[in-house]
Amino acid sequence: MKSSAQVVVIGGGVVGASVLYHLTKAGWTDVLLLERRELTAGSTWHAAGGMHTLNGDPNVARLQQYTIQLYEQIEKESGQDCSIHLPGGLMLASDETRMDFLRMAVARGRYLGMQLEMISANEARDLFPLLDPQYFVGALYDHVEGHVDPTGVTRAYVKCAQMAGAEVRQHTPVTALTQRSDGTWDVHIENGDPIHAEHVVNAGGLWAREVGRFVGIELPVLAMEHHYLLTENMPEVADYVAKTGHEMPMALDFAGEIYIRQEGGAMLLGTYEQDCRPWSPKETPWDFGSQLLKPDLDRIAPELAVAFKHYPAMGTIGIRRTVNGPFTFAPDGNPLVGPVRGLRGYWVACGVMAGLSQGGGVGLALATWMTSGDHGDLLTTPIHDRLTAANAVWGATFGLEHALWFQEAGKEPVEEVTFHRSNAWNCVAGEVAAVRERVGMTEISNYAKYRVTGEGSAGWLSSLLTARMPAPGRITLTAMLNDAGRIVGEFTVARPSDAAEFYLFGSLPAEVHHSRWFRHHLPSDGSIRFDVLGLGLTGLSVAGPRSRDVLSAVAPDLDLSTEAFPFMTFRRVDLGMTPVHLARINYAGDLGYELWVRPEYQRELFDQIMAAGAPHGLRLFGMRALMSLRLEKSYGTWFREYRPIYTPAEGGITRYLRLDHEFIGRAAHEAELAASGPSRRLVAMVVDPDPDMPADVIGDEPIWHDGSVVGWVTSGGYGHHVGKSIALGYVPAELATPDGPGGSGLEIEIIGRRRPARLQPEPLFDPQGLRMRQ
Numbered sequence: 001m002k003s004s005a006q007v008v009v010i011g012g013g014v015v016g017a018s019v020l021y022h023l024t025k026a027g028w029t030d031v032l033l034l035e036r037r038e039l040t041a042g043s044t045w046h047a048a049g050g051m052h053t054l055n056g057d058p059n060v061a062r063l064q065q066y067t068i069q070l071y072e073q074i075e076k077e078s079g080q081d082c083s084i085h086l087p088g089g090l091m092l093a094s095d096e097t098r099m100d101f102l103r104m105a106v107a108r109g110r111y112l113g114m115q116l117e118m119i120s121a122n123e124a125r126d127l128f129p130l131l132d133p134q135y136f137v138g139a140l141y142d143h144v145e146g147h148v149d150p151t152g153v154t155r156a157y158v159k160c161a162q163m164a165g166a167e168v169r170q171h172t173p174v175t176a177l178t179q180r181s182d183g184t185w186d187v188h189i190e191n192g193d194p195i196h197a198e199h200v201v202n203a204g205g206l207w208a209r210e211v212g213r214f215v216g217i218e219l220p221v222l223a224m225e226h227h228y229l230l231t232e233n234m235p236e237v238a239d240y241v242a243k244t245g246h247e248m249p250m251a252l253d254f255a256g257e258i259y260i261r262q263e264g265g266a267m268l269l270g271t272y273e274q275d276c277r278p279w280s281p282k283e284t285p286w287d288f289g290s291q292l293l294k295p296d297l298d299r300i301a302p303e304l305a306v307a308f309k310h311y312p313a314m315g316t317i318g319i320r321r322t323v324n325g326p327f328t329f330a331p332d333g334n335p336l337v338g339p340v341r342g343l344r345g346y347w348v349a350c351g352v353m354a355g356l357s358q359g360g361g362v363g364l365a366l367a368t369w370m371t372s373g374d375h376g377d378l379l380t381t382p383i384h385d386r387l388t389a390a391n392a393v394w395g396a397t398f399g400l401e402h403a404l405w406f407q408e409a410g411k412e413p414v415e416e417v418t419f420h421r422s423n424a425w426n427c428v429a430g431e432v433a434a435v436r437e438r439v440g441m442t443e444i445s446n447y448a449k450y451r452v453t454g455e456g457s458a459g460w461l462s463s464l465l466t467a468r469m470p471a472p473g474r475i476t477l478t479a480m481l482n483d484a485g486r487i488v489g490e491f492t493v494a495r496p497s498d499a500a501e502f503y504l505f506g507s508l509p510a511e512v513h514h515s516r517w518f519r520h521h522l523p524s525d526g527s528i529r530f531d532v533l534g535l536g537l538t539g540l541s542v543a544g545p546r547s548r549d550v551l552s553a554v555a556p557d558l559d560l561s562t563e564a565f566p567f568m569t570f571r572r573v574d575l576g577m578t579p580v581h582l583a584r585i586n587y588a589g590d591l592g593y594e595l596w597v598r599p600e601y602q603r604e605l606f607d608q609i610m611a612a613g614a615p616h617g618l619r620l621f622g623m624r625a626l627m628s629l630r631l632e633k634s635y636g637t638w639f640r641e642y643r644p645i646y647t648p649a650e651g652g653i654t655r656y657l658r659l660d661h662e663f664i665g666r667a668a669h670e671a672e673l674a675a676s677g678p679s680r681r682l683v684a685m686v687v688d689p690d691p692d693m694p695a696d697v698i699g700d701e702p703i704w705h706d707g708s709v710v711g712w713v714t715s716g717g718y719g720h721h722v723g724k725s726i727a728l729g730y731v732p733a734e735l736a737t738p739d740g741p742g743g744s745g746l747e748i749e750i751i752g753r754r755r756p757a758r759l760q761p762e763p764l765f766d767p768q769g770l771r772m773r774q
C-alpha cells in the first residue's frame with residue numbers, strides 16, 4: 001500500500017475514477033484514489049446513466065462527445081461491462097424559439113463531426129411512437145446518444161487505471177489535508193497514517209464542499225434533488241422492439257424539462273424540476289451514502305402533467321419505482337475543474353451535474369492540465385448607480401457587471417432574448433452612431449489589469465511577450481505564446497515614464513490563467529514584482545471625433561493635440577482634480593482615449609466627462625456597441641479569435657511579433673513559417689442576412705464552401721455604422737484570400753439557413769486607420 005503518491009484523488013465516483021484513469025493515460029501512474037465507502041457511493045450509483053453529445057457550448061459538447069466515444073474503449077480495455085446502449089436521441093421543440101436553438105446546435109455540431117439532423121414532428125413520432133406530434137414543431141435527432149451503467153463505467157475506469165499502476169483504496173475516508181512548507185500535502189485518513197502527495201484532487205462530488213473546507217475554501221457547489229420514475233413494462237415498448245428489432249431512442253422534451261428513455265421493457269422518465277429543492281444546502285452529512293431521498297411527486301406534478309399530455313401512454317401505465325437523489329451543480333451548470341489560486345497542488349473536479357455525459361471529458365481536461373502544466377461573486381464598480389440611472393441593461397464578465405446597452409428612458413431595461421435581432425437593436429445603433437459621428441463614453445473596468453515593476457522588468461516581459469517593450473510614454477500591442485508557438489495571451493502594454501514600470505491590459509476571464517503564467521515565470525530573486533490590479537484600477541473609454549474636445553473641456557491646460565499627445569501615447573496626467581493614466585488608444589477604432597483611475601476617483605471623473613460632453617452630444621454606450629465598432633475594424637478578441645488552439649500566423653497577428661528578441665514560442669513560430677505556413681487563417685466576412693429572418697452570427701456557426709463545412713465562426717454581429725452583418729472565423733488557408741477559391745461560394749449557416757458570405761480583407765471602417773491617428 002502506498003504511503004505516498006504523486007497524486008491522491010479524493011472520491012471514487014464516476015468523476016474521480018475518470019481523473020485517475022486519465023492521469024495514468026498521461027503517464028502519471030504513481031496515483032492513488034481514496035474512497036470513503038464503496039466506489040460510486042455518492043451521486044453516481046443512482047444516476048439514470050443517460051448521455052448526450054449536445055451542449056450550448058461547443059467546447060463542452062466536444063468533451064461530451066469524447067466521453068461517449070471513450071466508453072467502448074474502457075469496456076474493451078478493462079473487460080468490465082459498461083452496458084453501453086446507443087439508440088440515438090431526440091431533442092423535441094414545442095415552439096419556434098426552441099427550434100432556433102436546435103438549428104443552431106445542428107450547425108455548431110457540424111465542425112465537431114456530430115451526426116445531427118433536424119426532423120419534423122411526424123418523423124420524430126415515427127422514431128419514438130410514444131409522443132403525440134401535435135405538441136411539437138420539430139426535433140433534432142442525434143445518432144450518438146444513449147445510456148450506460150454508471151457503476152460499470154466507474155469500475156471500468158478504475159480497472160484500466162489499476163492495470164496501469166494506480167492504486168484504489170475503498171473504505172478510506174479522508175478527514176483532513178495539511179500542506180507542508182514545500183507545498184506538498186499530507187492526506188489524513190480515518191484508518192491509517194497520513195499519505196504524502198505532491199497533488200490532491202477534490203473529486204468529492206456530494207462532499208466536494210467538505211473536501212474544500214479541509215483547505216479553507218468554500219466551493220460554489222450546491223446539491224439539488226432530482227427525480228426519475230421507472231414504469232411497469234409497456235406493451236408499446238414490446239411492440240416497438242418487435243417491429244424494429246432495436247431499442248427506442250431517448251427523448252429530451254424542453255417543454256417539461258423531461259427526459260425519457262427505454263429501460264428494458266419499461267420507460268424511465270426524469271425531470272429537471274422547476275419547483276426545485278436544494279438538498280442539504282450547507283453541509284453534506286458524512287453518514288449519507290447509498291440511500292435515496294423521499295420522493296415528492298406533488299412537486300413534479302406540473303412536469304408530469306406535460307409528460308402525460310405529450311406521451312399519452314405514460315399517463316396510464318403504472319409506476320414501478322420512483323428515485324429521488326441529490327446531485328451537485330456549480331452556479332452556471334458547468335463543471336468546476338482546475339487548480340485553485342493560492343493552493344499549490346490542490347485541484348478540483350467537482351460540480352459535475354452530468355457525470356455520465358461529461359465525466360470522461362472532465363477527467364481528460366484535468367489530467368491534461370495537471371500533467372502538461374493550463375476558473376463568482378457579482379462585482380460592481382463605483383459608477384454602477386450612474387449607469388443604472390441611465391437605464392443600463394446589465395451583463396457580467398467573470399463576475400463583474402458591465403453595461404450591455406442603454407434602454408430608452410421610460411422603458412424597462414430588459415433585453416428580450418432571441419436568436420434573431422433583439423430589442424437592443426435600435427439603441428445599439430444609436431450608440432454606435434454617437435461614437436462614429438460625435439462622441440461616446442463606455443466603462444472598460446472589465447479588462448484585466450496588471451502592473452509590473454522592478455529593475456529588469458522590460459527584459460523579463462520581453463522574454464514572455466512577442467513585442468519589445470514600449471518606450472517611456474508609449475503603448476505596444478503584443479501577444480504571448482506558449483512553447484508550441486500558440487497564442488496564450490494578447491495584451492496592451494503601456495509604460496507611463498522612464499521608470500521600470502509597465503501596465504498590462506488583457507482579458508478579464510483569462511486573469512487567473514494569465515497571472516499564474518506570469519508568476520510561474522518570475523525570477524526567483526524577487527527583483528520583479530507582478531501585481532494583479534483587479535478593481536484597484538477602473539476604466540472609462542471616451543471615443544469619437546469629438547472625444548478630444550470633451551477631454552480638453554475637462555482639462556483645458558492639457559495639450560491633447562496629436563503633436564503633443566499622439567496615437568499610442570500613455571501618460572499620467574491630471575484631468576481636472578483627478579489623477580489619470582491617460583492612453584490614446586481605444587477598441588472602437590476611432591479617435592479616442594482610455595482613462596484609468598483608482599476607483600475612488602471614478603465617479604468624479606465620470607461626472608466631469610458627462611458634464612463636459614453634454615454640449616458635444618456625448619452618449620453612453622455599452623459592450624454591444626463596442627463589439628459592433630470593433631467588428632467594423634476587424635479587431636479580434638481574446639477567447640474568440642485568439643486562444644491557445646491558434647498560432648499568431650493563423651490569427652493574423654504576426655504584426656505583434658518582433659523577431660529582434662528571444663521570447664517563448666519564437667522557435668515554434670519560425671518553424672511554422674519555415675514549413676508550409678499556417679494551414680488555416682482568421683478572416684473577416686460580410687454576410688448577407690436572410691431578408692425574411694434577419695439574424696447575425698453569434699459565434700460557433702459552421703462556414704461552408706462547395707457543399708462541405710470548412711471552418712467555423714469565432715464571433716460577429718452587425719456593424720451598425722457600415723450597415724453590414726460581419727463575421728470573423730477560421731477557414732483553410734487556401735480559402736482565405738478573395739482571389740483564391742474562397743473568393744466565392746463561402747456560406748455561413750445561421751439558425752438553420754446557409755447565407756452567402758464574402759471575404760472582407762480590409763476593415764470596413766477606416767481601413768487606413770486615419771481616424772484614430774488624426
Ligand SMILES: Cc1cc2nc3c(=O)[nH]c(=O)nc-3n(C[C@H](O)[C@H](O)[C@H](O)COP(=O)(O)OP(=O)(O)OC[C@H]3O[C@@H](n4cnc5c(N)ncnc54)[C@H](O)[C@@H]3O)c2cc1C
Nearest residue numbers: 011013015036042043044048049050174205206354355356
Ligand atoms: C436521480 C439522478 C439521476 C441522474 N441521472 C443522470 C444521467 O442520466 N446522466 C448523467 O450524466 N448524470 C446523471 N446524474 C448526475 C450524476 O449522478 C452525477 O453527475 C455524477 O454522479 C457525479 O459524479 P461525481 O464523481 O462527481 O460525484 P459522486 O458520485 O458524489 O462521487 C463522489 C465520491 O467521493 C467520495 N468522497 C467524498 N468525500 C470523500 C472523502 N473525504 N474521502 C473519501 N471519499 C470521499 C464519496 O463517497 C463519493 O463516492 C443523475 C443524478 C441523480 C441524482
